[in-house]
Amino acid sequence: FVLIIDFGSQVTQLIARRVREAGVYCEIVPFQSAEEAFHRTRPSAVILSGGPASTAELGSPRAPQAVFDAGIPVLGICYGQMTLCVQMGGEAEPSDHREFGRAMVEVVADCPLFEGVWATGEHHQVWMSHGDRVVRLPEGFAVYAKSDGAPYAVFGNPERKVYGLMFHPEVVHTPDGAKLIENFVRKIAGCTGDWTMAAFREEAKEKIREQVGSSKVICGLSGGVDSSVAAVLLHEAIGDQLTCIFVDHGLLRKHEAEEVVSMFRNHYNIPLVHVDVSDLFISALEGVADPEAKRKTIGKLFIDVFEAEAKKIGGADFLAQGTLYPDVIESVSFAGGPSVTIKSHHNVGGLPDRMNMKLVEPLRELFKDEVRALGRTLGLPESFVGRHPFPGPGLAIRCPGGVTREKLEILRNADAIYLDEIRKAGLYDAIWQAFAVLLPVQTVGVMGDGRTYDFVCALRAVTSVDGMTADFYPFDMAFLGRAATRIINEVKGINRVVYDVTSKPPGTIEWE
Numbered sequence: 001f002v003l004i005i006d007f008g009s010q011v012t013q014l015i016a017r018r019v020r021e022a023g024v025y026c027e028i029v030p031f032q033s034a035e036e037a038f039h040r041t042r043p044s045a046v047i048l049s050g051g052p053a054s055t056a057e058l059g060s061p062r063a064p065q066a067v068f069d070a071g072i073p074v075l076g077i078c079y080g081q082m083t084l085c086v087q088m089g090g091e092a093e094p095s096d097h098r099e100f101g102r103a104m105v106e107v108v109a110d111c112p113l114f115e116g117v118w119a120t121g122e123h124h125q126v127w128m129s130h131g132d133r134v135v136r137l138p139e140g141f142a143v144y145a146k147s148d149g150a151p152y153a154v155f156g157n158p159e160r161k162v163y164g165l166m167f168h169p170e171v172v173h174t175p176d177g178a179k180l181i182e183n184f185v186r187k188i189a190g191c192t193g194d195w196t197m198a199a200f201r202e203e204a205k206e207k208i209r210e211q212v213g214s215s216k217v218i219c220g221l222s223g224g225v226d227s228s229v230a231a232v233l234l235h236e237a238i239g240d241q242l243t244c245i246f247v248d249h250g251l252l253r254k255h256e257a258e259e260v261v262s263m264f265r266n267h268y269n270i271p272l273v274h275v276d277v278s279d280l281f282i283s284a285l286e287g288v289a290d291p292e293a294k295r296k297t298i299g300k301l302f303i304d305v306f307e308a309e310a311k312k313i314g315g316a317d318f319l320a321q322g323t324l325y326p327d328v329i330e331s332v333s334f335a336g337g338p339s340v341t342i343k344s345h346h347n348v349g350g351l352p353d354r355m356n357m358k359l360v361e362p363l364r365e366l367f368k369d370e371v372r373a374l375g376r377t378l379g380l381p382e383s384f385v386g387r388h389p390f391p392g393p394g395l396a397i398r399c400p401g402g403v404t405r406e407k408l409e410i411l412r413n414a415d416a417i418y419l420d421e422i423r424k425a426g427l428y429d430a431i432w433q434a435f436a437v438l439l440p441v442q443t444v445g446v447m448g449d450g451r452t453y454d455f456v457c458a459l460r461a462v463t464s465v466d467g468m469t470a471d472f473y474p475f476d477m478a479f480l481g482r483a484a485t486r487i488i489n490e491v492k493g494i495n496r497v498v499y500d501v502t503s504k505p506p507g508t509i510e511w512e
Protein backbone atom coordinates (compact mmCIF):
# COMPACT_ATOMS: atom_id res chain seq x y z
CA PHE A 1 0.00 0.00 0.00
CA VAL A 2 1.33 3.42 -1.03
CA LEU A 3 0.18 6.70 0.51
CA ILE A 4 0.28 9.79 -1.70
CA ILE A 5 0.42 13.09 0.18
CA ASP A 6 -1.19 15.86 -1.86
CA PHE A 7 0.34 19.32 -1.73
CA GLY A 8 -2.14 20.71 -4.25
CA SER A 9 -0.67 19.77 -7.61
CA GLN A 10 -3.10 19.75 -10.54
CA VAL A 11 -1.91 16.25 -11.46
CA THR A 12 -1.83 14.39 -8.13
CA GLN A 13 -4.53 12.00 -9.37
CA LEU A 14 -2.23 10.95 -12.18
CA ILE A 15 0.35 9.75 -9.65
CA ALA A 16 -2.32 7.46 -8.23
CA ARG A 17 -3.19 6.26 -11.74
CA ARG A 18 0.42 5.34 -12.47
CA VAL A 19 0.89 3.54 -9.13
CA ARG A 20 -2.24 1.47 -9.71
CA GLU A 21 -1.20 0.71 -13.27
CA ALA A 22 1.89 -0.81 -11.70
CA GLY A 23 -0.50 -3.13 -9.86
CA VAL A 24 -0.10 -1.44 -6.46
CA TYR A 25 -2.97 -0.08 -4.40
CA CYS A 26 -2.64 3.54 -3.25
CA GLU A 27 -4.66 6.39 -1.79
CA ILE A 28 -4.34 10.17 -1.85
CA VAL A 29 -4.62 12.33 1.30
CA PRO A 30 -4.37 16.11 1.55
CA PHE A 31 -1.26 17.20 3.48
CA GLN A 32 -3.46 18.63 6.26
CA SER A 33 -4.69 15.18 7.26
CA ALA A 34 -1.54 13.25 6.29
CA GLU A 35 -0.31 12.72 9.85
CA GLU A 36 -3.47 10.90 10.92
CA ALA A 37 -3.70 8.93 7.65
CA PHE A 38 -0.06 7.89 7.86
CA HIS A 39 -0.43 6.40 11.33
CA ARG A 40 -3.79 4.81 10.52
CA THR A 41 -2.84 3.19 7.21
CA ARG A 42 0.83 2.31 7.89
CA PRO A 43 1.88 2.50 4.22
CA SER A 44 4.88 0.63 2.88
CA ALA A 45 5.95 3.72 0.90
CA VAL A 46 5.00 7.39 0.58
CA ILE A 47 4.93 9.69 -2.44
CA LEU A 48 4.92 13.46 -1.91
CA SER A 49 3.13 15.32 -4.73
CA GLY A 50 3.98 18.65 -6.29
CA GLY A 51 2.20 21.81 -5.29
CA PRO A 52 2.12 25.57 -5.76
CA ALA A 53 3.85 26.54 -2.49
CA SER A 54 7.49 27.48 -1.91
CA THR A 55 9.44 25.98 0.99
CA ALA A 56 10.71 29.48 1.77
CA GLU A 57 7.20 30.81 2.51
CA LEU A 58 6.26 31.10 6.12
CA GLY A 59 3.95 28.22 7.05
CA SER A 60 4.38 26.39 3.74
CA PRO A 61 3.12 22.79 3.98
CA ARG A 62 5.30 19.96 5.21
CA ALA A 63 5.06 16.17 5.20
CA PRO A 64 4.59 14.62 8.65
CA GLN A 65 8.10 14.16 10.10
CA ALA A 66 7.07 10.58 10.96
CA VAL A 67 7.24 9.75 7.24
CA PHE A 68 11.01 10.33 7.26
CA ASP A 69 11.56 8.82 10.70
CA ALA A 70 9.78 5.56 9.78
CA GLY A 71 12.62 4.48 7.48
CA ILE A 72 10.24 3.59 4.63
CA PRO A 73 10.85 4.49 0.95
CA VAL A 74 9.81 8.04 0.04
CA LEU A 75 9.56 9.67 -3.38
CA GLY A 76 9.23 13.46 -3.59
CA ILE A 77 8.02 15.10 -6.80
CA CYS A 78 8.58 18.84 -7.48
CA TYR A 79 7.37 20.61 -4.32
CA GLY A 80 7.51 17.18 -2.68
CA GLN A 81 11.21 17.00 -3.57
CA MET A 82 11.81 20.43 -2.04
CA THR A 83 10.09 19.73 1.24
CA LEU A 84 11.81 16.34 1.41
CA CYS A 85 15.17 18.05 0.91
CA VAL A 86 14.50 20.63 3.63
CA GLN A 87 12.96 18.18 6.08
CA MET A 88 15.89 15.79 5.75
CA GLY A 89 18.44 18.49 6.49
CA GLY A 90 19.19 19.98 3.08
CA GLU A 91 18.48 23.48 1.85
CA ALA A 92 16.27 24.93 -0.89
CA GLU A 93 15.52 28.47 -1.99
CA PRO A 94 13.14 30.21 -4.36
CA SER A 95 14.63 30.37 -7.82
CA ASP A 96 14.41 33.46 -9.99
CA HIS A 97 14.68 31.11 -12.94
CA ARG A 98 11.38 29.18 -12.92
CA GLU A 99 11.23 26.33 -15.35
CA PHE A 100 8.02 24.92 -16.87
CA GLY A 101 7.33 22.43 -19.61
CA ARG A 102 9.48 20.18 -21.74
CA ALA A 103 13.13 19.78 -20.71
CA MET A 104 15.96 17.33 -21.26
CA VAL A 105 17.77 15.71 -18.37
CA GLU A 106 21.18 14.08 -18.49
CA VAL A 107 21.67 10.95 -16.41
CA VAL A 108 24.88 11.40 -14.40
CA ALA A 109 24.87 8.15 -12.43
CA ASP A 110 23.00 4.85 -12.40
CA CYS A 111 20.12 4.77 -9.94
CA PRO A 112 17.62 2.06 -8.85
CA LEU A 113 14.82 4.37 -10.04
CA PHE A 114 16.19 4.20 -13.61
CA GLU A 115 16.58 0.42 -13.80
CA GLY A 116 15.73 -0.89 -17.25
CA VAL A 117 15.04 2.57 -18.73
CA TRP A 118 17.79 5.13 -18.23
CA ALA A 119 21.59 4.70 -18.12
CA THR A 120 24.47 7.02 -17.32
CA GLY A 121 25.30 9.49 -20.07
CA GLU A 122 21.88 9.32 -21.75
CA HIS A 123 19.58 12.29 -22.30
CA HIS A 124 15.83 11.99 -21.76
CA GLN A 125 12.75 14.15 -22.11
CA VAL A 126 10.84 15.14 -18.97
CA TRP A 127 8.13 17.59 -17.96
CA MET A 128 9.55 20.19 -15.58
CA SER A 129 7.53 22.47 -13.37
CA HIS A 130 9.25 24.07 -10.42
CA GLY A 131 9.88 27.33 -8.66
CA ASP A 132 12.30 26.42 -5.86
CA ARG A 133 15.74 24.94 -6.32
CA VAL A 134 17.97 22.81 -4.13
CA VAL A 135 21.08 24.58 -2.85
CA ARG A 136 22.44 21.90 -0.51
CA LEU A 137 21.67 18.19 -0.49
CA PRO A 138 20.82 16.40 2.75
CA GLU A 139 23.66 14.29 4.08
CA GLY A 140 24.18 10.98 2.33
CA PHE A 141 22.34 12.10 -0.83
CA ALA A 142 23.75 12.06 -4.38
CA VAL A 143 22.69 13.53 -7.71
CA TYR A 144 21.55 11.12 -10.44
CA ALA A 145 20.34 13.45 -13.20
CA LYS A 146 20.64 17.13 -14.08
CA SER A 147 19.23 19.56 -16.61
CA ASP A 148 20.32 23.00 -17.76
CA GLY A 149 18.03 24.70 -15.26
CA ALA A 150 18.16 22.05 -12.53
CA PRO A 151 21.48 20.66 -11.32
CA TYR A 152 19.55 18.41 -8.92
CA ALA A 153 16.86 17.11 -11.30
CA VAL A 154 17.03 13.71 -9.56
CA PHE A 155 18.67 13.11 -6.21
CA GLY A 156 18.44 10.32 -3.72
CA ASN A 157 19.84 8.17 -0.99
CA PRO A 158 19.66 4.50 -2.04
CA GLU A 159 20.47 3.30 1.44
CA ARG A 160 17.46 5.09 2.92
CA LYS A 161 15.43 4.48 -0.27
CA VAL A 162 14.51 8.16 -0.48
CA TYR A 163 14.42 9.94 -3.86
CA GLY A 164 13.43 13.32 -5.20
CA LEU A 165 12.47 14.30 -8.76
CA MET A 166 12.27 17.86 -9.92
CA PHE A 167 10.08 16.89 -12.87
CA HIS A 168 6.66 15.22 -13.09
CA PRO A 169 7.02 11.48 -13.85
CA GLU A 170 3.23 11.04 -13.72
CA VAL A 171 2.37 13.03 -16.88
CA VAL A 172 2.57 11.62 -20.40
CA HIS A 173 5.05 14.33 -21.39
CA THR A 174 7.64 12.42 -19.35
CA PRO A 175 7.59 9.37 -21.63
CA ASP A 176 9.48 7.08 -19.21
CA GLY A 177 7.78 8.47 -16.11
CA ALA A 178 5.40 5.53 -15.62
CA LYS A 179 8.38 3.17 -15.55
CA LEU A 180 10.19 5.34 -12.97
CA ILE A 181 7.11 5.21 -10.73
CA GLU A 182 6.81 1.47 -11.25
CA ASN A 183 10.46 1.04 -10.29
CA PHE A 184 9.84 3.04 -7.13
CA VAL A 185 6.78 1.12 -5.96
CA ARG A 186 7.76 -2.36 -7.14
CA LYS A 187 11.56 -2.57 -7.03
CA ILE A 188 12.48 0.02 -4.39
CA ALA A 189 9.45 -0.25 -2.09
CA GLY A 190 8.99 -3.97 -2.82
CA CYS A 191 5.20 -3.81 -3.28
CA THR A 192 4.02 -6.98 -4.97
CA GLY A 193 1.79 -5.62 -7.72
CA ASP A 194 -1.19 -7.88 -7.09
CA TRP A 195 -3.83 -5.11 -7.24
CA THR A 196 -6.09 -6.57 -9.90
CA MET A 197 -9.79 -6.35 -10.56
CA ALA A 198 -10.31 -10.03 -9.82
CA ALA A 199 -8.84 -9.52 -6.35
CA PHE A 200 -10.80 -6.32 -5.89
CA ARG A 201 -14.06 -8.06 -6.81
CA GLU A 202 -13.75 -10.66 -4.05
CA GLU A 203 -12.62 -8.15 -1.42
CA ALA A 204 -15.37 -5.70 -2.35
CA LYS A 205 -18.06 -8.38 -2.06
CA GLU A 206 -16.77 -9.33 1.37
CA LYS A 207 -16.86 -5.69 2.47
CA ILE A 208 -20.42 -5.23 1.17
CA ARG A 209 -21.66 -8.28 3.08
CA GLU A 210 -19.95 -7.05 6.21
CA GLN A 211 -21.45 -3.60 5.88
CA VAL A 212 -25.07 -4.45 5.09
CA GLY A 213 -25.57 -7.73 6.96
CA SER A 214 -29.06 -8.98 6.19
CA SER A 215 -30.55 -5.53 5.43
CA LYS A 216 -32.22 -4.58 2.18
CA VAL A 217 -30.37 -2.34 -0.26
CA ILE A 218 -31.74 -0.20 -3.07
CA CYS A 219 -29.70 1.06 -5.98
CA GLY A 220 -30.58 3.72 -8.54
CA LEU A 221 -29.68 2.56 -12.02
CA SER A 222 -29.02 5.20 -14.65
CA GLY A 223 -27.91 2.98 -17.50
CA GLY A 224 -24.40 4.38 -17.13
CA VAL A 225 -21.35 2.25 -16.49
CA ASP A 226 -20.84 3.17 -12.82
CA SER A 227 -24.26 2.36 -11.43
CA SER A 228 -24.50 -0.78 -13.60
CA VAL A 229 -21.19 -2.14 -12.35
CA ALA A 230 -22.13 -1.29 -8.76
CA ALA A 231 -25.46 -3.09 -9.14
CA VAL A 232 -23.97 -6.28 -10.60
CA LEU A 233 -21.27 -6.38 -7.93
CA LEU A 234 -23.86 -5.87 -5.18
CA HIS A 235 -26.06 -8.56 -6.60
CA GLU A 236 -23.15 -11.02 -6.60
CA ALA A 237 -22.52 -10.11 -2.98
CA ILE A 238 -26.02 -10.06 -1.49
CA GLY A 239 -28.38 -11.52 -4.11
CA ASP A 240 -32.01 -10.57 -3.74
CA GLN A 241 -31.43 -8.30 -0.77
CA LEU A 242 -30.80 -5.82 -3.61
CA THR A 243 -33.52 -4.04 -5.59
CA CYS A 244 -32.65 -1.69 -8.42
CA ILE A 245 -34.78 1.30 -9.33
CA PHE A 246 -34.57 2.62 -12.86
CA VAL A 247 -36.20 6.03 -13.23
CA ASP A 248 -36.92 6.46 -16.92
CA HIS A 249 -37.31 10.22 -17.29
CA GLY A 250 -37.88 10.11 -21.03
CA LEU A 251 -34.59 11.90 -21.66
CA LEU A 252 -32.58 8.82 -22.57
CA ARG A 253 -30.93 7.82 -25.82
CA LYS A 254 -32.67 5.63 -28.39
CA HIS A 255 -33.44 2.10 -27.08
CA GLU A 256 -31.53 2.80 -23.88
CA ALA A 257 -34.36 2.03 -21.48
CA GLU A 258 -35.18 -1.31 -23.15
CA GLU A 259 -31.51 -2.32 -23.14
CA VAL A 260 -31.04 -1.55 -19.46
CA VAL A 261 -34.23 -3.27 -18.36
CA SER A 262 -33.61 -6.35 -20.45
CA MET A 263 -30.00 -6.73 -19.38
CA PHE A 264 -30.72 -6.47 -15.69
CA ARG A 265 -33.94 -8.49 -15.64
CA ASN A 266 -33.21 -11.15 -18.21
CA HIS A 267 -29.46 -11.52 -18.24
CA TYR A 268 -28.60 -10.91 -14.59
CA ASN A 269 -31.93 -11.70 -13.00
CA ILE A 270 -31.62 -8.68 -10.73
CA PRO A 271 -34.88 -7.43 -9.20
CA LEU A 272 -35.60 -4.20 -11.06
CA VAL A 273 -38.37 -1.62 -10.72
CA HIS A 274 -38.79 0.27 -13.98
CA VAL A 275 -40.67 3.53 -13.45
CA ASP A 276 -41.72 5.24 -16.66
CA VAL A 277 -42.24 8.87 -15.67
CA SER A 278 -41.44 10.57 -18.96
CA ASP A 279 -44.76 12.46 -18.99
CA LEU A 280 -44.08 13.88 -15.57
CA PHE A 281 -40.59 15.09 -16.50
CA ILE A 282 -41.46 16.46 -19.90
CA SER A 283 -44.44 18.40 -18.61
CA ALA A 284 -42.36 19.79 -15.73
CA LEU A 285 -39.78 20.97 -18.25
CA GLU A 286 -42.34 22.69 -20.42
CA GLY A 287 -41.39 26.33 -20.92
CA VAL A 288 -38.17 25.95 -18.88
CA ALA A 289 -35.38 27.31 -21.08
CA ASP A 290 -32.66 28.28 -18.62
CA PRO A 291 -29.99 25.54 -18.35
CA GLU A 292 -29.63 25.72 -14.57
CA ALA A 293 -33.40 25.76 -14.09
CA LYS A 294 -33.66 22.65 -16.27
CA ARG A 295 -30.96 20.85 -14.29
CA LYS A 296 -32.59 21.75 -10.98
CA THR A 297 -36.07 20.73 -12.17
CA ILE A 298 -34.79 17.34 -13.31
CA GLY A 299 -32.66 16.75 -10.19
CA LYS A 300 -35.50 17.53 -7.81
CA LEU A 301 -38.10 15.50 -9.67
CA PHE A 302 -35.71 12.58 -9.88
CA ILE A 303 -35.30 12.56 -6.12
CA ASP A 304 -39.09 12.79 -5.59
CA VAL A 305 -39.75 9.82 -7.87
CA PHE A 306 -36.91 7.76 -6.50
CA GLU A 307 -37.98 8.39 -2.93
CA ALA A 308 -41.60 7.45 -3.68
CA GLU A 309 -40.53 4.18 -5.34
CA ALA A 310 -38.14 3.34 -2.52
CA LYS A 311 -40.99 3.82 -0.02
CA LYS A 312 -43.11 1.33 -1.96
CA ILE A 313 -40.40 -1.31 -1.64
CA GLY A 314 -40.21 -0.52 2.05
CA GLY A 315 -37.67 -1.20 4.71
CA ALA A 316 -34.38 -0.65 2.87
CA ASP A 317 -31.66 0.61 5.20
CA PHE A 318 -29.02 1.17 2.54
CA LEU A 319 -28.74 3.16 -0.65
CA ALA A 320 -26.10 2.02 -3.12
CA GLN A 321 -24.35 4.52 -5.36
CA GLY A 322 -21.72 4.23 -8.07
CA THR A 323 -19.54 7.00 -6.59
CA LEU A 324 -15.99 6.94 -8.00
CA TYR A 325 -12.65 7.89 -6.48
CA PRO A 326 -12.29 11.24 -8.27
CA ASP A 327 -15.54 12.32 -6.56
CA VAL A 328 -14.33 11.48 -3.08
CA ILE A 329 -10.75 12.75 -3.16
CA GLU A 330 -10.68 15.77 -0.96
CA SER A 331 -8.68 18.12 -3.13
CA VAL A 332 -6.35 20.73 -1.75
CA SER A 333 -7.33 24.29 -2.56
CA PHE A 334 -4.85 27.10 -2.09
CA ALA A 335 -7.21 29.69 -3.52
CA GLY A 336 -9.26 29.47 -0.35
CA GLY A 337 -12.54 30.75 -1.77
CA PRO A 338 -15.42 28.63 -3.03
CA SER A 339 -15.10 27.81 -6.71
CA VAL A 340 -17.62 29.05 -9.23
CA THR A 341 -20.47 26.71 -10.11
CA ILE A 342 -20.28 26.12 -13.84
CA LYS A 343 -23.10 23.55 -13.88
CA SER A 344 -25.15 21.93 -11.14
CA HIS A 345 -24.46 18.28 -11.76
CA HIS A 346 -27.38 16.03 -11.25
CA ASN A 347 -26.78 12.71 -9.60
CA VAL A 348 -28.59 11.14 -6.68
CA GLY A 349 -26.74 13.34 -4.20
CA GLY A 350 -29.14 14.72 -1.61
CA LEU A 351 -31.06 11.45 -1.42
CA PRO A 352 -29.35 9.80 1.55
CA ASP A 353 -29.96 12.81 3.84
CA ARG A 354 -33.55 13.13 2.80
CA MET A 355 -34.27 9.43 3.12
CA ASN A 356 -32.18 8.88 6.21
CA MET A 357 -30.38 5.92 4.64
CA LYS A 358 -26.84 4.72 4.94
CA LEU A 359 -24.69 4.68 1.81
CA VAL A 360 -23.03 1.70 0.16
CA GLU A 361 -20.41 2.87 -2.33
CA PRO A 362 -18.46 -0.17 -3.50
CA LEU A 363 -16.60 1.72 -6.26
CA ARG A 364 -15.40 4.66 -4.21
CA GLU A 365 -11.78 3.56 -4.45
CA LEU A 366 -11.77 3.17 -8.23
CA PHE A 367 -11.03 5.31 -11.24
CA LYS A 368 -13.30 5.18 -14.30
CA ASP A 369 -11.10 2.85 -16.32
CA GLU A 370 -10.80 0.54 -13.30
CA VAL A 371 -14.60 0.45 -13.08
CA ARG A 372 -14.66 -0.57 -16.73
CA ALA A 373 -12.11 -3.32 -16.04
CA LEU A 374 -14.23 -4.50 -13.10
CA GLY A 375 -17.32 -4.48 -15.33
CA ARG A 376 -15.53 -6.76 -17.79
CA THR A 377 -14.50 -9.08 -14.94
CA LEU A 378 -18.18 -9.21 -13.93
CA GLY A 379 -19.17 -10.21 -17.46
CA LEU A 380 -20.90 -7.00 -18.51
CA PRO A 381 -21.00 -6.83 -22.32
CA GLU A 382 -18.35 -4.69 -24.00
CA SER A 383 -21.05 -2.56 -25.62
CA PHE A 384 -22.10 -1.57 -22.13
CA VAL A 385 -18.76 -1.27 -20.39
CA GLY A 386 -17.16 0.83 -23.09
CA ARG A 387 -20.09 3.23 -23.38
CA HIS A 388 -19.49 6.96 -23.59
CA PRO A 389 -20.50 8.87 -20.45
CA PHE A 390 -24.05 10.19 -20.41
CA PRO A 391 -25.20 13.02 -18.13
CA GLY A 392 -27.97 12.54 -15.56
CA PRO A 393 -30.20 15.28 -17.08
CA GLY A 394 -29.91 13.40 -20.38
CA LEU A 395 -31.10 14.78 -23.68
CA ALA A 396 -32.73 17.78 -21.95
CA ILE A 397 -29.35 19.53 -21.78
CA ARG A 398 -28.69 18.71 -25.44
CA CYS A 399 -31.81 20.61 -26.49
CA PRO A 400 -30.92 24.24 -25.70
CA GLY A 401 -34.08 26.25 -24.95
CA GLY A 402 -37.44 24.64 -24.24
CA VAL A 403 -37.76 20.85 -24.40
CA THR A 404 -40.70 19.16 -26.10
CA ARG A 405 -41.49 15.53 -26.83
CA GLU A 406 -41.16 16.24 -30.59
CA LYS A 407 -37.75 17.86 -30.23
CA LEU A 408 -36.52 15.00 -28.07
CA GLU A 409 -37.63 12.50 -30.69
CA ILE A 410 -35.81 14.40 -33.46
CA LEU A 411 -32.66 14.60 -31.33
CA ARG A 412 -32.82 10.91 -30.35
CA ASN A 413 -32.98 9.87 -33.99
CA ALA A 414 -30.15 12.15 -35.10
CA ASP A 415 -27.99 11.03 -32.18
CA ALA A 416 -28.54 7.35 -33.00
CA ILE A 417 -27.50 7.84 -36.63
CA TYR A 418 -24.42 9.82 -35.63
CA LEU A 419 -23.29 7.14 -33.16
CA ASP A 420 -24.04 4.43 -35.71
CA GLU A 421 -21.76 6.15 -38.24
CA ILE A 422 -19.04 6.55 -35.59
CA ARG A 423 -19.23 2.84 -34.78
CA LYS A 424 -19.18 1.88 -38.47
CA ALA A 425 -16.08 4.01 -38.98
CA GLY A 426 -14.42 2.18 -36.06
CA LEU A 427 -13.98 5.42 -34.13
CA TYR A 428 -16.20 4.83 -31.08
CA ASP A 429 -13.41 3.79 -28.71
CA ALA A 430 -11.04 6.52 -29.88
CA ILE A 431 -13.59 9.14 -28.84
CA TRP A 432 -14.32 9.92 -25.20
CA GLN A 433 -17.84 11.19 -25.80
CA ALA A 434 -19.91 11.95 -28.90
CA PHE A 435 -23.47 13.17 -29.24
CA ALA A 436 -25.85 15.31 -31.24
CA VAL A 437 -27.35 18.60 -30.04
CA LEU A 438 -30.61 20.03 -31.42
CA LEU A 439 -30.37 23.80 -31.76
CA PRO A 440 -33.45 25.98 -31.25
CA VAL A 441 -32.74 27.61 -34.59
CA GLN A 442 -34.54 27.03 -37.86
CA THR A 443 -32.87 27.71 -41.17
CA VAL A 444 -33.96 27.56 -44.80
CA GLY A 445 -33.06 24.64 -47.02
CA VAL A 446 -34.14 22.98 -50.21
CA MET A 447 -35.08 19.33 -50.51
CA GLY A 448 -36.25 17.94 -53.82
CA ASP A 449 -38.14 20.84 -55.33
CA GLY A 450 -39.41 22.20 -52.07
CA ARG A 451 -38.33 24.75 -49.49
CA THR A 452 -37.66 23.51 -45.96
CA TYR A 453 -37.52 25.50 -42.75
CA ASP A 454 -36.16 23.09 -40.15
CA PHE A 455 -33.87 22.81 -37.16
CA VAL A 456 -30.05 22.81 -37.08
CA CYS A 457 -28.31 19.80 -35.57
CA ALA A 458 -24.83 20.25 -34.08
CA LEU A 459 -22.50 17.28 -33.73
CA ARG A 460 -20.02 17.08 -30.87
CA ALA A 461 -17.16 14.62 -30.32
CA VAL A 462 -14.29 15.02 -27.90
CA THR A 463 -11.21 13.24 -26.64
CA SER A 464 -10.50 13.54 -22.94
CA VAL A 465 -8.94 11.71 -20.03
CA ASP A 466 -11.36 12.63 -17.29
CA GLY A 467 -13.88 15.09 -18.72
CA MET A 468 -12.14 18.01 -16.99
CA THR A 469 -10.43 19.16 -20.17
CA ALA A 470 -11.20 18.03 -23.71
CA ASP A 471 -10.23 18.48 -27.34
CA PHE A 472 -12.67 18.30 -30.22
CA TYR A 473 -12.20 15.15 -32.31
CA PRO A 474 -10.61 15.82 -35.73
CA PHE A 475 -12.95 13.82 -38.00
CA ASP A 476 -12.13 13.82 -41.65
CA MET A 477 -14.54 15.74 -43.85
CA ALA A 478 -15.75 12.61 -45.64
CA PHE A 479 -16.96 11.20 -42.32
CA LEU A 480 -18.76 14.42 -41.40
CA GLY A 481 -20.33 14.55 -44.85
CA ARG A 482 -21.65 10.99 -44.50
CA ALA A 483 -23.11 11.60 -41.06
CA ALA A 484 -24.71 14.90 -42.11
CA THR A 485 -26.28 13.42 -45.26
CA ARG A 486 -27.80 10.53 -43.36
CA ILE A 487 -29.16 12.74 -40.58
CA ILE A 488 -30.75 15.20 -43.01
CA ASN A 489 -32.20 12.44 -45.19
CA GLU A 490 -33.46 10.22 -42.42
CA VAL A 491 -34.57 12.63 -39.67
CA LYS A 492 -37.61 14.72 -40.39
CA GLY A 493 -37.21 18.15 -38.81
CA ILE A 494 -33.49 18.67 -39.45
CA ASN A 495 -32.19 20.29 -42.64
CA ARG A 496 -28.72 21.45 -41.61
CA VAL A 497 -25.82 19.88 -39.69
CA VAL A 498 -22.80 21.67 -38.18
CA TYR A 499 -19.73 20.36 -36.32
CA ASP A 500 -18.58 21.83 -33.00
CA VAL A 501 -14.82 22.54 -32.98
CA THR A 502 -14.58 23.99 -29.47
CA SER A 503 -12.21 22.53 -26.90
CA LYS A 504 -12.74 22.57 -23.12
CA PRO A 505 -11.84 25.08 -21.83
CA PRO A 506 -13.18 27.47 -23.05
CA GLY A 507 -16.24 25.41 -24.01
CA THR A 508 -17.74 22.70 -21.82
CA ILE A 509 -18.42 19.26 -23.28
CA GLU A 510 -22.20 19.50 -23.01
CA TRP A 511 -23.87 22.58 -24.46
CA GLU A 512 -25.75 23.36 -21.26
Ligand code: XMP
Binding pocket: 343, 344, 345, 346, 347, 389, 390, 391, 392, 393, 433, 467, 468, 504, 507, 508, 509, 510, 511, 512
Ligand atom coordinates in the same frame (compact mmCIF):
# COMPACT_ATOMS: atom_id res chain seq x y z
P1 XMP B 1 -19.14 19.39 -19.04
O1 XMP B 1 -20.31 19.65 -19.92
O2 XMP B 1 -19.25 20.06 -17.70
O3 XMP B 1 -19.20 17.84 -18.75
O4 XMP B 1 -17.84 19.69 -19.72
C1 XMP B 1 -18.14 17.05 -18.27
C2 XMP B 1 -18.63 15.61 -18.23
O5 XMP B 1 -19.68 15.48 -17.27
C3 XMP B 1 -20.88 15.03 -17.88
N1 XMP B 1 -21.98 15.75 -17.25
C4 XMP B 1 -22.77 15.21 -16.30
N2 XMP B 1 -22.80 13.97 -15.77
N3 XMP B 1 -24.64 14.58 -14.42
C5 XMP B 1 -23.74 13.66 -14.83
O6 XMP B 1 -23.81 12.53 -14.36
C6 XMP B 1 -24.67 15.85 -14.91
O7 XMP B 1 -25.50 16.67 -14.51
C7 XMP B 1 -23.69 16.17 -15.91
N4 XMP B 1 -23.42 17.30 -16.61
C8 XMP B 1 -22.37 17.02 -17.44
C9 XMP B 1 -20.72 15.37 -19.35
O8 XMP B 1 -21.54 14.54 -20.16
C10 XMP B 1 -19.24 15.15 -19.55
O9 XMP B 1 -18.97 13.77 -19.70
